[in-house]
Amino acid sequence: MGVKVSVIVSVRNPGAAADAGIRSVLEQSLPPDEYEVIFVDDGSAEPFAARLDALAASRPNVRVLHLEPTGSPMRGRNMGIAAAKGEYVYLLDQGDRLEPDALARMYARAVATEADVLLGRLVREESGPQTAFGINRDRADILRDRLLTQLTPHKLFRRRFLADHDLRFPEPGGALAECAFVLRAYLSAKVIAILADRVCCHVAARARPSDDPETIAEEVRALLDVVDEHTVPGKLRDRVYAHWLRVAVLRPFTTRRFLTSSQNRGVLFTTLRELVLERFPPHLDSHLPVHLRAVAALLRAGRLDELCLLAGTSRGVRMRAELHGARWDDGVLTLTLGAEIVDADGSPMRFARSRDGRLFWRPPVNAPILPPDLADVSDAVARARLSVHVRHAETGVTYALPATGGVTLLRDSDPDARREDGVDDTVRVRLEGEARLDPCTAALGHPLPRGLWEIHVRAHGGAYRASARLGAAEDAIDCVGTVTEYPRRLVMPCWTRNGELAVCVEPRSYAESIALVSQGVSITRRRGHLFVVVPVPYVPPSGGPAVELVLRSRSREVAVPALAEPGIPGRMTGQLIAKVPVRRLPAEDCLRPGRWSPSLRVDGREVDLRFTLEMSLLNRVRLRSATLPAAPAPSGSSRARRVWRRAALR
Template sequence: MNAPKVSVVVPVFNAETHLDRLVESLLRQSLPAGDFEAVFVDDGSTDGTAARLDALAATHPHLHVLHIPNSGWPSRPRNLGMAQARGEYVFFADDDDWFADEALERLYGYARANDADIAVGKMAGHGRNVARELFRTDQPDATLENTPLIDSLTCHKLFRSGFLAEHDLRFPEGGRRRLEDHAFVTRAYLLSKRTSVLAHYTCYHHVRRRDGGGVTATRLVPADYFARLRETLDIVDAHVGPGPLRDRLHRRWLRNEMVNRLRGKRLLDAPSEWLDQVAAEVRAIIRDRFAPGVAAGLPPLPRIVAELAGQGRVADLRRLAEWEVGVRARARLRGYDLTGSTLTVSVAAHLRSGRDPIVDAGRDGRDRLVLPVDGLDPELLDVTGALAQARLDLVARRQETGDEVALPVAVEARRVTDTAGATHVVHRGSVAVDFAALNSGRTEGAWTLRARIQHSGWTQDARLPLRVFCPADGAAPQVTDQRPDEEPGRWVRVRAAVRRLLRPATGRPGSTDR
């Protein structure tokens, strides 16, 4: 029997109630059943999972099951599944996620065409964050230097089996070992001769279960978690010398696994004793492991959080988090035009905390964050340069599948003073979307539109009132304007001033000035 092109390895534990979607997606794959296999590794399930998997394997010859005593973590099942896999390439999936119909065929073809050791397919997140910037465009030869590869450290990727064997790449085992995928994927990136990013097709749907289940869903133990993080930093340091690249790679963990745990709702939801432990661990790593350039390269707000953590100012971190949960993006549709399959949207958006601006425009021409924390270096609060780097995207999301496409808006920033004397920085611009080509022409269904602002360390979305429906792939869209007859009263304090700036262009279908 010929070896399959792809082996999908799936660690499974008590998945009886949520396994269907993954299985159904595997059975729908455009890659013929004879060209791929799935290896389910049952990690000592205690429900009906084992019997369900055995029944599937009996019916579908390309689905295999391995039963093992419970290990308590995905690492050992993945390693055993990898050892049993016969495919030219291996993909690691989770039992509560699913594949798009053409995912395996497209990923395999892309990997072979580019002679890639690793192929990273675009992911859609359902209740959880996934990398976004990485998937703006296809990258046949992506590196840690030329793309934000380091933002995608889950193991849900295609790996060449010979590459894994050559470097003895395995997931670290030993109990409930956090960040096992970070250690595996980081080392793989650093050893790969070619990594290819497929961004034009959403391959994998990554899910946060509503019941909060999954063996990795429990609250982390700070000392153990950050010990594992240090081990991953060791992998980076063993391959990358001191300098800008190492700083940029280290910054990924400072931002995602450290600073983001000390911000907003995540901090406020944490027990005080646990938070104190996390803050102490973060402070120690900043002091012991990071060069000055690591924190210095963060956007303004995360850099301030890192500074407070480094100084052990936990009370100020809590005060800042209480303020930050009120920061929201506000967006206004200035107008739109539909010509054939092309929808042109003009939008304006800004960030604010409640009704207050987050930035103060000083008389000296410098813009500074307005934060409820004293004793900060004025240079940390200065966001004059950051405002020039702010981004505004129009994000189209397909409701049926979760496919998401971000389209950059040519943006200009203006300062508007409201009737109360507060100054808001408003970002405005327009973008044309060809729905015949959007998402590589896979447009059938309903689409929602959002404005996404990236500014000074925030990434915030605001829904726009347009809804788009495409009756078939590539068909001309139908647009519905869902704005109410009267504008909600939440804009009362800034409406008069902002309306002057956001006045839509006249003479375009759908343009209003409410």
């Protein structure tokens, strides 16, 4: 049987960073005679180059191409493709890592779908959820499946397809050289398939591309020439053009660098304004988010000062997401959520509402930037929705959760809100919804792997798209764990060290399961003792092992038994109660003035808990959380601040 897949790995003095990636391509489940690995070495120093030669000498399916250094992987990729023998080729960078069965799965899927290009599910260190991998696709669409968000070369390409269309990477290539290659492949392919239900490749963090305005403009022109060559005027061309207008041309005007460097600001403005006037007609602006429509309008009008003002006042706009409740329904965790876009100062974003009910974006600068038809966000708000996904804290793997909900318009109660001609009032747009997490099927029909899964929320529609982690309203979450039917595992909601919602699948120990919810601790002083009550999310049928609460302060240690008792129905399955002696004067095995760090000791092993105790010289004991949410406490009344602090300790 011939070679099924040729893996082409671009390397240049990677050091130890390439070790995991090299092992991953050498230890594939495909038999060695069914795939080959071609290392394309861009002038590495002798130690690493010799190591590659040693690998090739010991493995018949490994080859090495040594090149003169160019500083770019593009020439090496072209030479690797030309030397490949496989039916398909897969491109990797140093530091990337394949799953053990990735080549076998991708090849089988590509053959079954007769794909020219196949996208296997990626995990990127520096990015969030990737909507292109929401579902397996036999026939993927560039627009519907958001393939323009997947323009790195980590794909399976049919080698004959590349040859027939003379697809090569530009040499030496710039920041958008990979994008140009992949975009040309998308537009030339008869069949593009997606393998979404299994992770195939972990993509390492990549170097930041050049942001020289003249280089960007030149490469964008080349990309648009590719689009013109492979499309006809219409929806597809307009949407692809709008994508590059958004990510390569307008986005730089929203960055901190644009605001802080006056010299680079002028060059950027002049160069990209010329590009916009030349290649991006105004009718494309309707495909942009409304704040980028304003950037495009100011850029075309040559209004640099107002563009700087818009960028400055828009920075810090974000989404604030809240958890209102969490409950288990037949083994499915149901989360009740709310979210709202807020300005940099934390105040809710407001939209103008006309007398006929249409909603309009109100720019943060006091200038008529957009005509009414482009400022109208009524349809976008009507389509607004919440999307929720889980992300593995260690691997970065993400999966979308089913979510439902809708939009609520809240009439503005601010008496100082601006009123304009034709505007009846101003409103806030609030998103409400529910998300359901089934631990047995959340990984695209498969059980969630073991570990800590963070909960992330995104808002789509209206004036902005934004994402956030989940904070909590008071009493929003219980810490009850549940045991899934198949496979049988403990799954429990908890708080991360940053005070944000997560779900732990199969904690490593009984003590760890308690530590994850230990922010819910409470203390009571009574008759010379401190009673420390720690919630227990799940009590084994046996009642659990013997547990000690250990408190340490510098070189001192106090250890007392922690006894399990029934918990609060619907709130926690159990609680550990430890009775700690308290003395103002020095005494053995007693709490004394100082800061005490707690842990649980079970079977001789200890796990740190997420709170601390502080005892003052006046014999007063205070409870402090070791973890607080990243967001600052809101301004306002002292009562509001107290509510926020209590929520942070949950």
